[in-house]
Amino acid sequence: MDELHLGDNEILFGADKTEGIVAAELAGRFIRLFIRRKNGVFFRDDPFHPFILVEQPALLAGFPGGHTIKSLTGSGEYKYMAEFGSWRDCMAARDFLAKKSGKTPSSRDVPYLYLSDPVHQHLLKSGKTLFKGTDFTSIGRLALDIETYCAEGFEFSNPQREEDRIISIAVMDENGYAEVLNGHDMTEATMLERLSEIIRERDPDVIEGHNIFRFDLEYIRVRAERHRVGLCWGRDGSEPRVHPSRFSIAERTIDYPRWDIFGRHIIDTYFLLLIYDISAREMESYGLKAAARHFGLAAPDRVYIEGNQISRRFDTDPDSLARYNLDDVRETLALSRLLSHSYFLQTSMFPYSYQNCLIRGNATKINALFLREYLRQGVAIPKSGAGGSFEGGYTDVLEYGVVGPIVHCDVASLYPSILISYQLTPAHDSLSLFLPLLKELREFRLTAKRLARTGADPFRRDYYQALQQAFKVLINSFYGYLGSPLHNFSDVALAAEVTRLGRETIKTMLAWLLERGAQPVEVDTDGIYFIPPSVVATAEKEELLVRELSQSLPGGIEVELDGRYRAMFSYKIKNYALLGYDGKMTVKGSGLRSRGIEKYLRAFMEEIIRLLLAGEGAKVEAVYRDYTQKLRDHEFGISWLAKSETLGESLAVYREKVRAGKRNPAAAYEIATKSPREFRAGDQISYYISGRRKGVTAYENCRPIADYDPAHPDENTDYYMDKLKQLHKKFARFLPGEKLLFD
Template sequence: MVPPPHPLEDEWLWGWDPTPGIVSVWAEPDGRAFIWKRQPGTHARLREDARYRPWVLLASLQDLEHLGDALRPEGLPPVPPVPGAVTYRELEGPGALRFLVSAEDGRALASAVLKGASKRLDQRVGHLRDLGPAAALALPPEEQYLVATGRTYFRDLVFDDLRRLQFDLETTGLDPSRDRIFLVALRDPDGRSETLEVTADGDAGEADLLRRLVARIREADPDVVENHNLHGFDLPFLDQRAKRLNVPLALGRAGLPGLRHRPSARGAALNRGPGGRDADAMRRARYTVPGREFIDTLDAVRRHDFAARDLPGHGLKAVARHLGLSGPDRELIPGARIHEVFLKDPERVRRYAREDVTEAAGLAHLLGGAAFALARMAPRRYERLADAGPATGVLDPLMVRAYVRSGAALPAHESGDGTSHSGAALHLFATGVARHIVKADVASLYPSLMRQYRIGPKRDRLNALLAMVDRLVDQRLDAKARAKKAPPGSAERHTHEAISAAMKILINSAYGYLGAVGLTRFSDVHAANEVTRRGRELLGLMCRELAHRGVTLLEADTDGVYFAVPEAWTETDERRVVSEVAALLPPRVKLEFDGRYAAMLSHEPKNYALQPYAGPLLLRGVAFRSSRAEPYGEDFLRRALQHLLAGDVRAVRDTYVDAVMALRRRQVPTFEVSAQVRLTKSPSQYLATRKQRRELPYEALLTNGREHWSLGERVRIYRATGGRAGLLPEALTEDGEPAPRPAPGEPTGDDARDYDVEYYVRLLKDSFAARLARGLAPEDFATVFADPDQPSLFTPSLADARPVLTVVRAPRGPEFGEDAQVVGAPPFSP
């Protein structure tokens, strides 16, 4: 049966204006809006100039009473006409923000509100946001325009219809106050790569390069400009160099002004006040221009890794290699040597730079579809949605548009009544090594429970959140079906997969939106706790029913259940058990067979290692994956885990002995024992507390003559002999990314290998080897990790040693059912 149409809910979700092909919107506070459109399937581009009435939502008209006759209800023209008239419309319902006030000029409107507020409060109020979220809601101009018109980006366009350009700077260093841009790699919208280079020394040569870059971008006329770490390095570096050289950066489609800033949680660090690079007060900003969207592929990488947790890092080279976007012949040059190599072998650097922009383009196409699809829904600039959090960055604009479209008053943010948010269910049933593992996945458990039991925010009197989640689920299923029918690799398939991914982001964020007390407009901790309560009940039911069917439970949470099955079971048996339990769940809650693995080390909740029947080892959780972990320890841990999961305890011992002896013979490069850390204290902050507590990262900097550094800067440090703090100088690439790890056997330059050997031997055992402790009997663990240079006459044999599995909790109690049976762990059998 085909469900009936839901035009109102579709307007909430997709907008209502059918204008196709919008690729960028730029609005000014004075009521001017500029809309760039591309005709679907062509390169033809149009610009539309429009007028809109800037608007703001207010809880009261009190601060506008001073306008007198210039303040009129909407639809009643002033008699006689009053220049600069302000109109209002009262929205329906009990919400606090009930007056939609508009004017021809947004600055004049804001000035009028602030004038009245300053008089009422008897103090100067400088900005609408200073009135507080309970008194006023003022959106950025583009969002005012999009909400009011019901327009969205990219109607009738597919991802490949956008003209995209990638550029990447090569610089002599990382400090734009003294370093220069000497080369720019550029990939145009037709896929052609080129390099632009300085042709003269000094300021004149660099300034000429920047002018040619601006001209080339304007000539190519892209809808989107992108790169990896674009907002963290390329744009701020370009901006500062252009200002120093007095080169206008007319990168937009409307000419000057050049780059503008907007606040953001991540991006360029802009210092405020005196102090330069060492200023303590800093904020983050993104760059924006009229008519083009600046997209940073680092945002897509972080969003992907938040869900998948499978990337080796977030740097361009590491991600491109992991995703198969770069080949074995990819040119790699240490960041600190880029300019040096260019002076000797410029073609090598050109090749390196062209590969950078090619990989950035590949990342954008592979991972950027979700943000593209979100822009077809939410009333927000595409570039803002690319780095937005799903709850406040996407759902909030959708909810605001739904209420304004429906003429309903909006509730203000509430801080909550003190009720705490109950945690999600998480059960660890067994630790150690188990074989024949099955993962049963609960698809979007919390949103499914919200739909099943109609649990939504109490203050959402339109039930807009639940209605949109319902429509998202239905339309996501349709998008998935359409993607499967489309030819592999086709633009149609890519578009439908992107829509499905975007909808999944929104669906899964609905519960988080409920529980984000004080952060989201419709947060409701009581509703969130009811979802959590039902989730715990349902998870208990699944665990109880699985245990009754003879499996060994290992771990369960809202994402699913890991369990071990008897050795004689086939995949058919595994799927049958999952299907039987799935049939007992409410209709909108789906339990699916999600995978099977040869073995698993269960370390602690959400921290485990999985060995597939075929393929590489999978590591999950901070115990096994950490950006601060020393590479030598990670390598040891991965090798040791593979042996442990195969049941070969003696091979674990051999791996440990080899690692210890390599350290003591100083065969391990210094890079392998170093750790990358992010600096969170400015020089003044650290020096103020240095006498009470010395910290290795800052001591490494000071010891090596670095008296100045920036907050957020990443450095690679190690513990040197004699308790000294060591610093590796090549911690970053030329664009501020983490330096790629040298390949095994690759020369790493001058390497003193002056690290504290015994410290790193202790660290190997106390930190990395300790993560294997739950997979071994205590006496076997002691034997495996005994010091190889201190042999004992009574060392036990490991010939019969096997990994162990220990039940730490039985599936019983109120949430599992009091009559549940305790299921013991089967012995390990390789």
């Protein structure tokens, strides 16, 4: 850390130098700071003066609560800071302003700026951040995982059912501590009481789990209420605050019950995987076991138990269930260590809690850097920018089918490089923070990247690798910040200019490659996949070609060789597969790796792609015939044909929506509706399609997987064969008789 002098940059890391803060919470008229030292964690209370920014002091005329008004300099619309004696007064002022102006805090063109998180407010004004001067290895992390019973006749546990109790709880930290609470030795109530004792005794800063919000914690909450067991997990002895929340990632929004534990953070590794895969696009599943295997974190002797066998193992072999539970928390710790490190580092920069730093968008976090520095200098804040649409980056597919060899080059941080190279800055950044901040982040990243390669200590290498990744994400988000009208210093017109220059840059690169005999295959905003000229036949010559391409562009725009591949299957835009020289296959795009289709179709598609890339497209027909015959002979296990869906709403709501024509009938709900058992929102149902015609309606011919009898198979062979046929047709134009790469 010393090599980078991270704390020296007050704009990035805040002006206050206090180290070791691991949590901050509202405590009456104070913000309570929890500070970790070698001998443990102690707390200190900072005076707290919450604020609202307003256009005019007259807006608060008539407000009965005590407050002071401070003027800010500069041309921004929010020229005055109103400070209050307590958070309650601040919220009362928010309500007063909303009523007086007729606009809520989230309205467009609102004449005041209210920030709803008191900890965020205090960190903004004070310049403090969490984890400053703290190593990731020194914070207290405790992984938690539960196993639950499932009543006979149901596929999945439900905490509302009395018999679906918690049967095993595993906890583990990074200091060698591990414990399993066994349902054979304890009542469920005793297990929950002991879990609370463990949290108080181990005193973790962070509680980690996989899908912990939507499963483990919610299950624990419901069962604790059933037994009237208090979950006093807070550092002040309080119970968690639980409320509905949403986590948005790309086009996906996840509803979940958010927990806030006083003085602690909760990190969900399921969320970490979702964020990771937005750019990586390589995860086949977001389940813990699949992720551990993907990243090489699974131990050779790891215990695996199918979900529908948990109850039976508890009854017949509880020791293996305990080992399985421990393996879950062990992998959770490892996965979090790998993926959360960069967010830990970001928390030392941004004025947010660790838990919030993970779920806040990058543009929101960048906006906080500007707010913090403008307020520190006493400068007025501009209103959020105007909206507007503009043309995006240049994407195109120039060749389809199997081609190769392939070189992938891309511009390192294309849009940030354009901003720096052309000296472009937002119109309302009167302090001119934007470009210096972007440049410094880039320099930090380059230094961290070098130290990650050259460091002698493996722990420090990991640290710098995580740090450079955090900087990379931030750097690339500066352009996205400009294009979002939600933020105070955004500039949509400037974002449009950046994308225009980006399109010009990529088209210039295309022309340069074509002039030298290269054959571009796919263009994706900041990079090009291409077949190199015939005279460029070695790795060294490919690197030289890309280096010459980079040198042909304006200063500051750097092109890197990002990959070399034996072959590429170009299917459609942003959907392709690559075969490395090491034999590894990488598949990108939802059209080639959809998680929503049945397992037998996913496996068939993977075989097709692998054969095409290997130049063995002629073998696809044999594979197709083999899959068809297996369907006829009922050789696929029913899990290969089934789909699993979660009931997102109650059956009563579902029936009413169907009756009113507000939604279509759905197979999982129809099974639940007809079942004599009681299903609730949150239950999962796995089903298959029965019948004898391919054109059946799924919701009229669905059956629960639990009813399937292998001795008397009744799956709809024609239906599943037709789905296989339709998938096969999607690839027909890429199969022989067309000439393939290796024919």
